[in-house]
């Protein structure tokens with residue numbers, strides 16, 4: 001286990017709460033999960049002597065000339081040393097069932113001067129119509145968590161790992177039923193992604209550099225997969241990807257405008273249980289605790305009275321009230337408040353009976369074991385530089401900048417005609433539905449279609465409200481922080497409507513249909 005996180009030493013005045021939270025959620029060999037990584041950032045961000053820069057997000061445009069030359073002067077760039085996609089084809093993952101779609105994996109340069117390469121895993125659509133289906137990039141949060149660990153292997157990817165840590169089973173609700181799906185481990189220090197400029201595996205990054213490198217990765221990836229250059233392109237993600245997704249989208253718009261042409265054909269973004277606006281995210285979290293019988297009405301009133309979430313300096317009364325809330329929620333899975341905990345992450349010699357609709361909370365262990373197998377890494381074209389540490393679901397990164405809000409970016413997308421969807425698993429307590437609602441309320445958008453249930457298979461899949469502009473807010477009923485893990489059927493319906501640009505159905509379907 002790498003120890004490289006100075007954030008742990010920061011005095012924690014805000015969200016004292018989460019220090020002890022993930023006792024049962026986190027695997028016992030000490031690997032960190034997505035929520036803990038977010039807590040680490042919050043601890044650092046809201047400490048009295050915080051060194052995290054929370055000023056508004058801006059594009060780093062240092063490599064503009066390189067990118068422009070590469071795109072404009074075609075003779076100069078081809079063949080690029082990025083290599084061909086055929087070399088990246090994954091013939092077969094160890095232990096996988098037979099499938100018909102193609103898979104690719106490998107490294108794409110994200111920062112040439114620093115020698116930074118991001119690992120990607122790409123699954124083409126599981127349909128004959130892969131040529132017409134869009135390209136979807138999925139990002140997980142942290143900061144520092146892997147889209148391979150969560151997105152690909154536990155949420156929306158085509159396979160899940162059995163409890164033996166060696167074999168895979170198919171996810172029939174995989175999002176590659178609706179799109180060609182690209183997963184990337186970003187930034188360097190996450191999973192298999194690395195930077196040659198970093199010694200001792202002590203990685204420092206931040207929102208701005210991550211966005212710049214994600215953009216560079218994307219442009220280079222499209223050089224390797226040129227048939228996707230003009231394809232409708234969408235970016236989606238959850239949790240701290242509430243920053244990554246809009247910031248990458250902003251970089252795309254910036255470069256398209258600057259070049260006066262469509263370099264990346266971005267059509268929309270979708271973020272779930274997303275970190276959007278610090279003040280409302282935090283207020284919404286305690287209000288959710290209070291309204292879900294996790295803390296007392298009295299303690300909620302104290303928090304509402306004494307805590308000012310737009311003031312980094314926390315009063316003693318506020319700290320005491322948050323401390324009590326901490327104790328009250330520490331023994332449940334705050335990312336899925338009614339969900340089971342993992343008490344035994346040991347692998348089993350024979351796979352346990354797996355169920356797609358009954359998510360196994362010990363899955364982190366199975367994925368950890370699988371992705372650290374040398375035969376798996378070889379088949380995936382991963383770890384080619386022989387990194388000196390293990391693959392982990394979340395790497396501890398030092399985070400230099402994290403803007404206090406991404407609301408201006410969401411407004412920019414709406415003004416530019418991009419599709420913007422915000423979704424929320426309504427049993428997540430960490431970045432809960434109340435937080436997302438308060439953040440959207442901050443935008444002061446006129447309502448187009450007021451709150452309604454949306455349906456899938458005769459059942460209420462969640463609730464939806466559409467704002468003029470155009471922004472859709474949709475909840476997913478009974479889903480936690482990782483929506484496609486806990487509610488895979490509803491999640492596939494959600495992404496299918498988002499990509500097709502069709503409203504979620506708000507009238508109950510005919511039972512005979």
Ligand SMILES: *[C@@H]1O[C@H](CO)[C@@H](O)[C@H](O)[C@H]1NC(C)=O
Pocket residue numbers: 109114115116117196385
């Ligand atoms: C990093 O260094 C290794 C070993 O020298 C080299 O093979 C690899 O291509 C470098 N990566 C990048 C992105 O420059």
Ligand SMILES: *[C@@H]1O[C@H](CO)[C@@H](O)[C@H](O)[C@H]1NC(C)=O
Pocket residue numbers: 060061062063111113114197208209210212213
């Ligand atoms: C590339 O990496 C260097 C060193 O980490 C960093 O200073 C620079 O900002 C990065 N470039 C971009 C465009 O992110």
Ligand SMILES: *[C@@H]1O[C@H](CO)[C@@H](O)[C@H](O)[C@H]1NC(C)=O
Pocket residue numbers: 260
């Ligand atoms: C941008 O491109 C359009 C046509 O593609 C052209 O009419 C316009 O003059 C260009 N603008 C600039 C500033 O180059």
Ligand SMILES: *[C@@H]1O[C@H](CO)[C@@H](O)[C@H](O)[C@H]1NC(C)=O
Pocket residue numbers: 308309310311312
């Ligand atoms: C909360 O803090 C902010 C800035 O630190 C301040 O402007 C605001 O007035 C405070 N709100 C209350 C209710 O005290």
Ligand SMILES: *[C@@H]1O[C@H](CO)[C@@H](O)[C@H](O)[C@H]1NC(C)=O
Pocket residue numbers: 311312313314315
């Ligand atoms: C922020 O909170 C601190 C401690 O509670 C208080 O002393 C200070 O006046 C507040 N600042 C503002 C601008 O409200």
Ligand SMILES: *[C@@H]1O[C@H](CO)[C@@H](O)[C@H](O)[C@H]1NC(C)=O
Pocket residue numbers: 343344346
């Ligand atoms: C898991 O495996 C370890 C080492 O083999 C063993 O000591 C431990 O008791 C096992 N845990 C459970 C809950 O079975």
Ligand SMILES: *[C@@H]1O[C@H](CO)[C@@H](O)[C@H](O)[C@H]1NC(C)=O
Pocket residue numbers: 191192372374377383386387388389390391392
């Ligand atoms: C990379 O490979 C080396 C040597 O095989 C192994 O020790 C290390 O754990 C691997 N690291 C990652 C990040 O996969």
